Each structure stands twice: as structure tokens, then as C-alpha cells.
Amino acid sequence: MDEEAAQDQPQPRTIEEIAAETGVSVTTVRLVINGQAERYRISARTRQTIEAYVAKHGYVIDHAGRSLKLRRSDAVGCIVPDLANAHFARLIAELEEQCRGRGLVLLAASTHEKPERERQTVSGLIARGVDGIIIAPCEQPDPSRFVRRGQRRVATVVIDRAFPKTLFPTVVGDNEASARRLTEQIMAESGGDVFFLCARPKMPSIAARIRGFAEALGAAGVEARLLCEPEEDTAATGRRLMGDLLATLGGPPRSFISSSLLILEGAIQALSDRFGGVPRDIILGTFDHHPLMELASNRVLSVRQDTSGLADAAFTCLVEQMDGHSEEVAAGLRVIAGTLYADRQPI
Amino acid sequence: MDEEAAQDQPQPRTIEEIAAETGVSVTTVRLVINGQAERYRISARTRQTIEAYVAKHGYVIDHAGRSLKLRRSDAVGCIVPDLANAHFARLIAELEEQCRGRGLVLLAASTHEKPERERQTVSGLIARGVDGIIIAPCEQPDPSRFVRRGQRRVATVVIDRAFPKTLFPTVVGDNEASARRLTEQIMAESGGDVFFLCARPKMPSIAARIRGFAEALGAAGVEARLLCEPEEDTAATGRRLMGDLLATLGGPPRSFISSSLLILEGAIQALSDRFGGVPRDIILGTFDHHPLMELASNRVLSVRQDTSGLADAAFTCLVEQMDGHSEEVAAGLRVIAGTLYADRQPI
DNA sequence: CTGTTAGCGCTTTCAG
DNA sequence: CTGAAAGCGCTAACAG
Numbered sequence: 134m135d136e137e138a139a140q141d142q143p144q145p146r147t148i149e150e151i152a153a154e155t156g157v158s159v160t161t162v163r164l165v166i167n168g169q170a171e172r173y174r175i176s177a178r179t180r181q182t183i184e185a186y187v188a189k190h191g192y193v194i195d196h197a198g199r200s201l202k203l204r205r206s207d208a209v210g211c212i213v214p215d216l217a218n219a220h221f222a223r224l225i226a227e228l229e230e231q232c233r234g235r236g237l238v239l240l241a242a243s244t245h246e247k248p249e250r251e252r253q254t255v256s257g258l259i260a261r262g263v264d265g266i267i268i269a270p271c272e273q274p275d276p277s278r279f280v281r282r283g284q285r286r287v288a289t290v291v292i293d294r295a296f297p298k299t300l301f302p303t304v305v306g307d308n309e310a311s312a313r314r315l316t317e318q319i320m321a322e323s324g325g326d327v328f329f330l331c332a333r334p335k336m337p338s339i340a341a342r343i344r345g346f347a348e349a350l351g352a353a354g355v356e357a358r359l360l361c362e363p364e365e366d367t368a369a370t371g372r373r374l375m376g377d378l379l380a381t382l383g384g385p386p387r388s389f390i391s392s393s394l395l396i397l398e399g400a401i402q403a404l405s406d407r408f409g410g411v412p413r414d415i416i417l418g419t420f421d422h423h424p425l426m427e428l429a430s431n432r433v434l435s436v437r438q439d440t441s442g443l444a445d446a447a448f449t450c451l452v453e454q455m456d457g458h459s460e461e462v463a464a465g466l467r468v469i470a471g472t473l474y475a476d477r478q479p480i
Numbered sequence: 481m482d483e484e485a486a487q488d489q490p491q492p493r494t495i496e497e498i499a500a501e502t503g504v505s506v507t508t509v510r511l512v513i514n515g516q517a518e519r520y521r522i523s524a525r526t527r528q529t530i531e532a533y534v535a536k537h538g539y540v541i542d543h544a545g546r547s548l549k550l551r552r553s554d555a556v557g558c559i560v561p562d563l564a565n566a567h568f569a570r571l572i573a574e575l576e577e578q579c580r581g582r583g584l585v586l587l588a589a590s591t592h593e594k595p596e597r598e599r600q601t602v603s604g605l606i607a608r609g610v611d612g613i614i615i616a617p618c619e620q621p622d623p624s625r626f627v628r629r630g631q632r633r634v635a636t637v638v639i640d641r642a643f644p645k646t647l648f649p650t651v652v653g654d655n656e657a658s659a660r661r662l663t664e665q666i667m668a669e670s671g672g673d674v675f676f677l678c679a680r681p682k683m684p685s686i687a688a689r690i691r692g693f694a695e696a697l698g699a700a701g702v703e704a705r706l707l708c709e710p711e712e713d714t715a716a717t718g719r720r721l722m723g724d725l726l727a728t729l730g731g732p733p734r735s736f737i738s739s740s741l742l743i744l745e746g747a748i749q750a751l752s753d754r755f756g757g758v759p760r761d762i763i764l765g766t767f768d769h770h771p772l773m774e775l776a777s778n779r780v781l782s783v784r785q786d787t788s789g790l791a792d793a794a795f796t797c798l799v800e801q802m803d804g805h806s807e808e809v810a811a812g813l814r815v816i817a818g819t820l821y822a823d824r825q826p827i
Numbered sequence: 828c829t830g831t832t833a834g835c836g837c838t839t840t841c842a843g
Numbered sequence: 844c845t846g847a848a849a850g851c852g853c854t855a856a857c858a859g
Contacts, residue, residue, distance in 0.1 A: 147836060158846040163838075175844065193607040193628075197553070198836030200544040201851045208587075208608075216576055222569035229563055229590055238608060240555075241588040243576055260540040261555075261585060281540075368771065398771040402824075410777045424715065424745040429775035430757045477749075494852055505830040510854075522828065545852030548835045831858075836851105843846075 151192065155182050166192065200262055204284075209265040209451065210240040210258035212251065213293075219394060220421055220438070221269065224292070227444030228267060235452065237264070246271040246333075246366075252278060259287055265451045269293040271336075276300050288454035292447045294337045295466055302454070304447045304467045308338050311420070311436040311471045312345025315390065318434055318473060318480070319418045320353055323388035327418070328358045330374040330400055331392030332366035339392055342420065346390065366392075371399020372406075379407055390418035397421075422474065435474050442469045498539065502529050513539065547609055551631075556612040556798065557587040557605035559598065560640075566741060567768055567785065568616065571639070574791030575614060582799065584611070593680075593713075595619040602626065606634055612798045616640040618683075623647050635801035639794045641684045642813055649801070651794045651814045655685050658767070658783040658818045659692025662737065665781055665820065665827070666765050667700055670735040674765070675705045677721040677747055678739030679713035686739050689767065693737065713739075718746020719753075726754055737765035744768075769821065782821050789816045 148166065152159045157179055164175055165183045200206045211228055213221040229239045240258060244251040251271055258266060259281050265288035268274060273296040279286050291303040319327045329346045333339050343359065350358065360378055362370045371391060378386060385404065391397040397419055404411045411417075413430050422437040446467050472479050495513065499506045504526055511522055512530045547553045558575055560568040576586045587605060591598040598618055605613060606628050612635035615621060620643040626633050638650040666674045676693045680686050690706065697705065707725055709717045718738060725733060732751065738744035744766055751758045758764075760777050769784040793814050819826050 148838095149836070159837090160839090160847085161845055164845090179845085193603060195548075195836055196608050197544060197547040197551075198851090199838075201542075201548050201835085201853085202837045202839085204544075204851075206544070215573065217566075217570045217573035219564075219566065219569070222566070222572075223564045225569075225572075225588065226562065226564035226590060229588060233589075238587050238604070239589070240585050241572065241576060242580075242586070243573060256540060257585070261543050394772070398774070401772075401774050405774060405824075411775060413777075423770075423772055425741070425748075425770055425772040426775060427745070427748050427752060428758060428773060428778075430760075430777060431775075477752075495854095496852075499830095506853085507831085507855090508829055511829090526829085542852050545835090546854075548837085548851090549853045549855085551835070829859085831856105833854100833856090835853090838849100838851095840849090841847090843844105 147195070148192075151183065151186055151190075155179075155186050157183065166194075204262075205264055206262040207236060208238045208240055208261070208263045209267065210242060210254075210261070210263040212242045212244060212254050212258070212266065212268040212270075214244050214246050214269060214271055216241055216243045219423060220293075220440070223440040224269075224444055227441050228448060231444065231448040244271055248272040255279065264288060265455050266290075267292055267447050267451060270296070272296075273298060274301060288451050288457070290447045290450045290454070292443060295341075296337050299464050299466050301464050302450045302467070303465070304443055304450065304469065305338065306438045306443065307468045307470045308341035308420075309345040309348075311438075311473065312342040312390075313349045314345075314473050315418050315420075315434055315436050316346045316349035317352075318475070319388050319390065319416055320349065322432065322434075323416050325353060326387035327416075328360060328378055328386050328389040329392070330360050330371060330378070330389055330396050332362045332370050332396055333364060333392075334361045335363070342392060366395055368395050368399035368402065371396035371401075372403045373399070375400035375403035379403065385412045385415055387414075388416035388418060390420075392420065394419070394421045394423060420471075427477065433474075433476055436471045437474055438471045439469050494542070495539075498530065498533060498537075502526075502533050504530065513541075551609075552611055553609040554583060555585045555587055555608070555610045556614065557589060557601075557608070557610040559589045559591060559601050559605070559613065559615040559617070561591050561593050561616060561618055563588055563590045566770060567640075567787070570787040571616075571791055574788050575795060578791065578795040591618055593618040599625060611635060612637075612802050614639055614794050614798060617643070619643075620645060621648060635798050635804070637794045637797045637801070639790060642688075643684050646811050646813050648811050649797045649814070650812070651790055651797065651816065652685065653785045653790065654815045654817045655688035655767075656692040656695075658785075658820065659689040659737075660696045661692075661820050662765050662767075662781055662783050663693045663696035664699075665822070666735050666737065666763055667696065669779065669781075670763050672700060673734035674763075675707060675725055675733050675736040676739070677707050677718060677725070677736055677743050679709045679717050679743055680711060680739075681708045682710070689739060713742055715742050715746035715749065718743035718748075719750045720746070722747035722750035726750065732759045732762055734761075735763035735765060737767075739767065741766070741768045741770060767818075774824065780821075780823055783818045784821055785818045786816050 148159050148162050152162045162183055164170055165180050170180045225241055232239045242254045248271055255278050267290050269292050279289050281287055289301050291301045295303050295305045331339055334343055360374045391400055401411055416432045419435045422435040426433050495506050495509050499509045509530055511517055512527050517527050572588055579586045589601045595618055602625050614637050616639050626636050628634055636648050638648045642650050642652045678686055681690055707721045738747055748758055763779045766782045769782040773780050
């Protein structure tokens with residue numbers, strides 16, 4: 134009924150219009166609309182008048198006006214290197230869920246690892262008035278860029294990548310420890326014969342994995358077996374690195390670890406090109422678990438990051454800052470443990 | 481230098497403040513800031529004064545005020561069933577890129593296939609004042625929900641799922657034709673022994689695939705070999721469907737097609753449980769290509785949707801409506817062809 | 828060429 | 844319990 138009526142009548146209106154139509158003041162209307170009727174003891178009669186009118190015509194608040202007045206948008210920005218990347222996509226999905234729970238909306242943006250683009254994106258989001266930013270940065274973020282209108286810094290949390298100077302609250306996976314465990318396990322299973330194919334070794338998350346890898350090798354007295362590409366984290370890189378490795382070894386390695394899914398894809402291509410498929414006895418090690426890895430008949434050791442743990446921690450931290458009546462939030466590092474899986478089982 | 485100065489001075493200011501400080505009017509300031517100095521022939525002197533001031537102190541526009549006045553947010557909302565799903569994540573990534581190119585920002589939201597949530601999300605985004613909505617809906621979208629303030633309908637394009645009544649401009653993949661080609665190819669390679677495991681057969685995209693599958697089977701005079709689950713598109717479903725199939729056949733099928741990556745994952749699990757891996761001679765057919773499928777030693781026939789083509793078409797259509805000085809945009813259907821791949825080669 | 832002014836819709840004192 | 848009025852920052856007439 135009401136639904137029907139709403140379609141005929143002029144659509145949702147402003148508070149002011151509702152006030153005019155119902156013959157009360159905007160304050161009164163606003164009070165009942167915002168559910169504060171009780172608190173201000175609006176008379177039941179006027180209250181019902183208003184509620185009836187709204188039920189009939191509908192009303193949706195205009196956030197633009199609200200934002201302008203409140204200097205608050207109830208929006209948070211999330212900046213990641215690549216929205217299509219499975220890891221970041223999951224992160225975004227979790228964060229959007231959290232946002233929804235608190236009536237916030239999520240602005241998603243990508244940088245493609247370009248620092249300049251990242252800076253512009255940050256400024257852009259701040260100009261949009263976001264109340265908070267969650268960022269997986271491609272460079273050490275500069276706090277002075279996270280301020281608006283001389284106000285204090287916009288709530289910010291860095292996720293996934295811990296740059297040396299932790300100037301912001303930061304939430305990351307336990308890359309170093311995971312890498313160490315993964316490497317140890319692989320060495321145990323492969324007899325110590327393991328290589329690490331990686332791109333962008335300067336990225337803090339990758340650097341941590343390299344450290345973990347090196348520690349495990351060092352503890353076992355094995356020399357470093359690292360193949361690196363400074364920049365391009367692409368399948369093409371993975372292909373090239375694996376190609377190099379095959380050329381060097383003259384045959385397939387017993388096992389290898391790839392620093393990202395893209396590198397793994399490339400490595401698979403190189404192996405397929407050479408052997409018509411991935412030799413079944415190669416042990417695969419990876420940090421970005423994907424269910425399709427089960428397609429391989431190979432032994433797969435993978436670290437599954439606790440994506441939802443990361444998102445939860447990051448969001449909680451963000452909200453603390455946003456609600457923050459407290460002055461400063463500590464710019465600490467929060468590490469979320471991942472889990473090592475062998476094929477489909479956690480070990 | 482300027483950078484340095486900017487850090488000492490009070491941060492970015494309002495147009496009004498800049499006007500006061502530089503001793504000119506807000507109009508003048510606005511004109512030069514918006515790059516319309518030429519057009520209104522602002523004198524070089526005042527112009528330089530302003531530019532110098534801005535260069536020194538910086539200025540970022542406040543979108544809240546702008547939105548309120550212009551009734552336009554330069555934001556578009558994108559609503560998909562699941563942001564973590566590879567297909568939608570790619571779509572989101574492409575769309576964000578497009579948005580960026582036009583100075584728009586992207587609000588991302590998910591529905592998890594819940595109609596009620598979808599409706600709320602639409603209303604929410606409209607209340608936020610988005611200028612456009614791109615939606616992969618889980619139900620026939622109701623145009624009356626896409627209006628704001630009695631104004632005409634917010635620019636909207638439906639993507640990925642063509643419901644029977646095409647009330648909005650709609651951009652989808654060529655699911656039916658792709659499915660037919662895929663099925664024909666698989667039958668040619670497997671001797672006609674092919675099954676289709678699918679979830680949510682009522683979804684228009686899935687329904688189209690089922691039609692294509694049935695057509696190919698019909699043309700070859702083979703009976704329907706469809707295993708369906710009405711709702712849950714999950715790995716658990718895929719596992720169950722494959723389990724049922726194995727029980728029925730008493731052994732692995734020669735080939736099967738899965739309606740989604742999740743179904744494929746589940747099917748793989750069921751096969752692994754039963755045979756300790758995916759029997760190598762099974763031919764895999766799928767609609768959501770993923771590079772990791774190369775891990776399989778199996779023959780893989782997959783339809784790769786032209787994600788960026790979909791995104792381009794959808795965005796173009798959206799922009800037409802947003803800029804639309806023309807009255808109505810035709811609510812037509814735009815079909816984007818996918819490509820059939822055998823292993824890594826298009827065929 | 829430049830300045831003044833009136834709102835956009837909302838919230839928030841401050842008065843009744 | 845309810846109303847009036849100011850103002851958030853921006854833009855777009857309209858005057859000079």
C-alpha cells in the first residue's frame with residue numbers, strides 16, 4: 134500500500150519540505166527522523182504525523198548536506214596496488230563488509246605500484262572527505278599528505294606492507310616467520326633443494342619473506358638460492374625467472390617458492406613450455422593460496438594469510454582513530470599470523 | 481621549496497580564505513583555480529597572485545560543498561554479488577580505471593546474492609548521491625528504486641546478468657553462444673560424454689549457459705546431463721554435485737563443465753577425495769578462466785570472458801547517460817563475445 | 828575583467 | 844516540547 138502510494142506521490146523530499154507539508158519545524162522533523170523523538174519528548178501526535186508522512190512519501194537523507202555541515206562523510210577509502218589481485222580483492226571484500234556494518238561506504242582505488250599515482254589518490258580521497266584511509270602502499274607513506282584542512286590527520290592504517298619507519302598504525306601478515314616455516318618444510322621434503330623466485334624484493338612484505346627464506350637456508354647451511362626481479366611482478370617475470378633457473382640447472386628444480394601468484398603462473402608457463410606440463414615431483418611453495426592449486430598433482434605447500442584477520446585488525450584500528458576522542462593512536466605494528474598448509478591440510 | 485613552505489604554513493584553505501588573503505573575490509579565485517582564467521580574461525597580475533598563493537599553501541577542493549551545490553558527486557557506485565570473486569574483482573578493477581580517467585571515484589559494494597541487501601545498497605548509494613550505478617544484480621532490478629529526489633532516474637547500467645525484462649541498458653557476455661561452442665568442443669574431444677555441474681540455474685547468466693549446453697547436446701542427440709543446485713554457488717556445492725555424479729557413474733566422467741570457479745573447486749575436491757587427485761584424462765570445461773588452471777595436467781577448455789570489454793561497454797554506456805543531454809537512453813542489451821581457449825591457446 | 832549574493836540540505840545552538 | 848536562524852564550502856547568476 135505505502136509502496137504503491139510512494140510511487141504516485143512526488144518522490145522523497147527534504148527535511149524542510151516535510152516540515153512545511155506537516156506544518157511543524159525542521160528541528161522537530163529531524164528529531165523524529167533521527168529517532169530522537171523519545172529523548173526530546175516530541176508529542177506522540179506530531180510524531181505520528183511525521184512518521185505517517187515519511188512512511189507514505191519516503192525520505193532518504195542527503196549526505197552531501199550532512200557532510201558539509203558535519204565535516205564527515207561516513208566514507209572510507211581503501212587504496213591497494215591492484216583491485217583484481219586475489220589477495221587485495223579479498224581484503225577489499227572483508228573491509229566492505231566491516232564498513233557496511235558501521236554504516237560506512239567504501240571507496241576503492243588502485244595504484245598499480247606507482248608512487249605518484251598513489252599520492253594523487255590519497256589527496257583525491259581526502260578531498261572527497263573520507264573519514265579514514267586503509268592503504269597498502271607502494272612507498273613509505275608521508276604523514277603530511279594525510280591531513281585535511283589543517284585539521285588533524287585523517288584516520289589512517291597501513292596494511293600488508295610495513296615500511297621501515299612505521300609512522301602509521303600498521304597491520305601485516307607474519308611474512309618472515311611464515312617464510313621460514315615454509316622453507317623449512319620444503320627443505321625437509323625436498324632434501325634442501327629449494328629456490329625462491331621473487332619480484333619486487335624491496336617491498337617490505339617480500340623483503341620479510343626473503344629474510345625468512347634466508348634464515349631457513351642459513352640454519353641448514355645451504356647457500357642462498359634466490360632469483361629476483363627488482364620491479365615487474367608479472368607472469369612474464371615468473372616465466373623468465375624460471376627459464377633462467379632451468380637453464381642454470383639444466384633441468385627442473387626439486388622445489389621452488391614463488392613470491393606471488395603471478396610469479397607462480399609464469400613459472401608454470403615456463404615449465405609447461407619446457408616439459409609439456411609441470412613435472413609432478415616438483416614441490417610448489419607459495420604465499421598466496423588459491424583453491425585451484427589443488428588442480429596440481431604436485432605437492433603444494435602454501436601459506437594462507439589470514440585475510441579476514443588482517444581486515445578485522447585494520448578496520449578496528451581505523452575505527453579507533455575515527456572515534457578517537459583520545460589524542461593520538463600509537464603507530465605500532467600489528468602482525469597477523471598465517472597458516473602453513475600442505476595440500477589441503479594445515480600443518 | 482614550495483613543498484617545504486607548504487608544510488610550515490597553515491594547510492590548504494577554502495576558496496573564500498584564498499580570496500581574503502589575496503584581496504580578490506571568490507569568483508576570481510574560483511575562475512583561476514578551475515583553469516578558466518583565460519576564458520574570462522582574468523588579468524595576468526591577479527592571476528599570478530592567486531597561483532602563487534595556491535602553489536605556496538596548496539588547495540584541495542572540498543567536494544562536499546561542491547556536491548551540495550551541483551547536485552552531483554562525481555562518484556559512481558558498483559554493486560556486485562561478491563567483491564572477492566575473481567570475475568567481479570576484475571570488473572571492479574577495470575571500472576575503477578575508467579572512473580579515474582574521468583575524475584570519478586568508485587564506491588564498491590557487495591550483495592552476496594541477497595535481494596534485500598541489494599535494495600538497501602542501491603538506496604544507500606543513491607542517498608550518497610552517486611551519479612551512476614553499475615550493478616550485477618541478483619534480482620530483476622526495479623527502476624523505481626533508482627530515482628533520487630523526484631529527479632529523473634540515476635544513470636544505471638546492468639552488467640553480467642540480463643534479466644528477462646531489460647528495463648536498463650545491459651551489458652553481458654555471450655553466455656549462450658560460448659556455452660554452445662564450449663560444449664561442442666568438449667563433446668568432440670570426449671566423444672560426447674559431458675556433464676554440466678551448476679549452481680543457481682535461475683541466474684540469467686547461468687540460464688544462458690545451460691541453454692547453450694542443451695543446444696549443443698540436442699544437436700548431437702545426447703540426453704541432458706545437467707546437475708543443478710538451485711542456490712548455493714559454493715565449493716561445497718561443487719563437491720556434492722561431483723560426489724553425486726561419481727556415485728551415479730560409478731567412476732569419473734570423461735569430461736565436465738562447471739558453472740563457476742567455486743563449483744570447479746568443489747568438484748576438484750571430490751575427485752581428489754575419491755581418486756587422490758584429478759584423473760588426468762578428464763577434460764575440464766569452465767567459464768571463468770584462471771591462470772592457475774594451467775597447473776592441471778588435464779586438458780582444459782575454458783571460455784574467457786572479455787572482462788575489459790564488458791567494463792568498457794558498461795562504463796561508456798553509463799557516461800552517455802550521465803552526460804545525457806538526450807532524454808532517454810535505450811534500455812538495450814549489449815552482448816560482448818568471449819573467447820574459447822584450449823589450454824593456453826585461443827581456438 | 829571582477830565583486831556580491833543567494834542558496835544547495837543538513838545540523839546545531841539558542842530561544843521560546 | 845518546538846521553532847528560528849546561522850552557516851558548512853561551493854557555484855552561478857547578476858551587477859557593475
